[in-house]
Amino acid sequence: MYARALKPLALATAAVSALAFTMIFFWAPLDADQGFIQKIFYLHVPMAIVALLGFLAAGVMAALHLRTRDRRWDIRSYVAVHLSIILAVGVLVTGSIWAKASWGHWWVWSEPVLVSFLITFLLYAVYQPLRFSIDDPGRQARYASVFAIAGAAFTVLNFVAVRMADAYTHPRVFSQTGGNMPPRMFVTFVVALAAMALVFATLWTLELGSKSASERLRRARRRRERDADRAELAGAGGERPRAGAHADHSPAAAGTATASR
Amino acid sequence: MPALPLETAGKYVAAAYVVFLALVLVYVAIIARKVGRLERELSELEETDAEHER
Numbered sequence: 001m002y003a004r005a006l007k008p009l010a011l012a013t014a015a016v017s018a019l020a021f022t023m024i025f026f027w028a029p030l031d032a033d034q035g036f037i038q039k040i041f042y043l044h045v046p047m048a049i050v051a052l053l054g055f056l057a058a059g060v061m062a063a064l065h066l067r068t069r070d071r072r073w074d075i076r077s078y079v080a081v082h083l084s085i086i087l088a089v090g091v092l093v094t095g096s097i098w099a100k101a102s103w104g105h106w107w108v109w110s111e112p113v114l115v116s117f118l119i120t121f122l123l124y125a126v127y128q129p130l131r132f133s134i135d136d137p138g139r140q141a142r143y144a145s146v147f148a149i150a151g152a153a154f155t156v157l158n159f160v161a162v163r164m165a166d167a168y169t170h171p172r173v174f175s176q177t178g179g180n181m182p183p184r185m186f187v188t189f190v191v192a193l194a195a196m197a198l199v200f201a202t203l204w205t206l207e208l209g210s211k212s213a214s215e216r217l218r219r220a221r222r223r224r225e226r227d228a229d230r231a232e233l234a235g236a237g238g239e240r241p242r243a244g245a246h247a248d249h250s251p252a253a254a255g256t257a258t259a260s261r
Numbered sequence: 262m263p264a265l266p267l268e269t270a271g272k273y274v275a276a277a278y279v280v281f282l283a284l285v286l287v288y289v290a291i292i293a294r295k296v297g298r299l300e301r302e303l304s305e306l307e308e309t310d311a312e313h314e315r
Contacts, residue, residue, distance in 0.1 A: 035264030040277045047281070090284050094277040101265055101273040203288060210295050217299060220306065 002209030028188040046196035054084030059152020062145035
């Protein structure tokens with residue numbers, strides 16, 4: 001399932017990313033105030049938006065898991081959180097680089113956008129230790145889902161609270177009255193955002209494919225072990241173990257091979 | 262602060278893009294290693310199946 005979607009997604013990601021890079025460096029005008037350093041904006045802001053949307057999507061998937069009890073939604077939510085955390089690291093690092101270049105400091109504690117993003121990141125940094133500290137798979141999935149839903153609600157609250165804050169040292173590009181970018185910059189930003197969303201979707205599909213293949217392999221192994229035990233028991237009862245008992249599972253294993261590719 | 266000259270700004274911009282690229286590449290490398298391990302395990306499983314059939 002995931003293997004089939006991966007190829008077109010990866011191709012689309014490569015094409016849109018190439019277009020975005022070309023537009024960023026050869027088409028978008030230089031910012032009159034910040035100059036060349038503003039090119040970081042096309043990377044930093046889309047990454048932040050996609051990371052926050054990833055946290056929200058993880059919350060929705062977690063809610064679907066609790067509603068349907070389908071473990072696949074939990075895995076999807078887990079991968080979305082995982083990827084968003086990685087993007088959040090990128091946001092913090094690129095934000096620091098941009099801050100140093102334009103404000104002269106690596107970090108500004110009085111800036112609500114920076115600090116609120118750091119708090120969101122630290123909150124989600126707890127997700128993995130919490131998840132893997134629970135052995136029982138069912139409980140692990142339920143607790144992780146509750147965390148993801150609470151985290152998503154916190155992300156929304158955090159965003160709203162920061163928008164309502166008074167200090168505006170952070171560059172505010174989009175306002176309620178509309179953006180204040182020249183059209184070329186805006187189009188470049190939209191393409192960069194699309195590229196970042198595609199990167200997220202591709203990596204999400206890639207990791208889900210690997211997780212699904214690993215799960216199928218584990219299940220095939222378990223089934224094989226069970227059949228071997230049964231064959232042994234039948235052998236002890238005077239019946240000869242069937243060689244085909246193992247061969248029966250090759251289709252499952254073959255299916256795993258397809259998914260892992 | 263006034264805009265930085267291109268030589269200085271270029272280093273910061275390059276650093277930011279390299280960080281992003283490195284994050285994506287490390288992530289893909291980790292997943293590729295996992296998939297490689299899965300394929301190895303799968304071929305082991307297939308080999309033992311073939312032995313049992315024989």
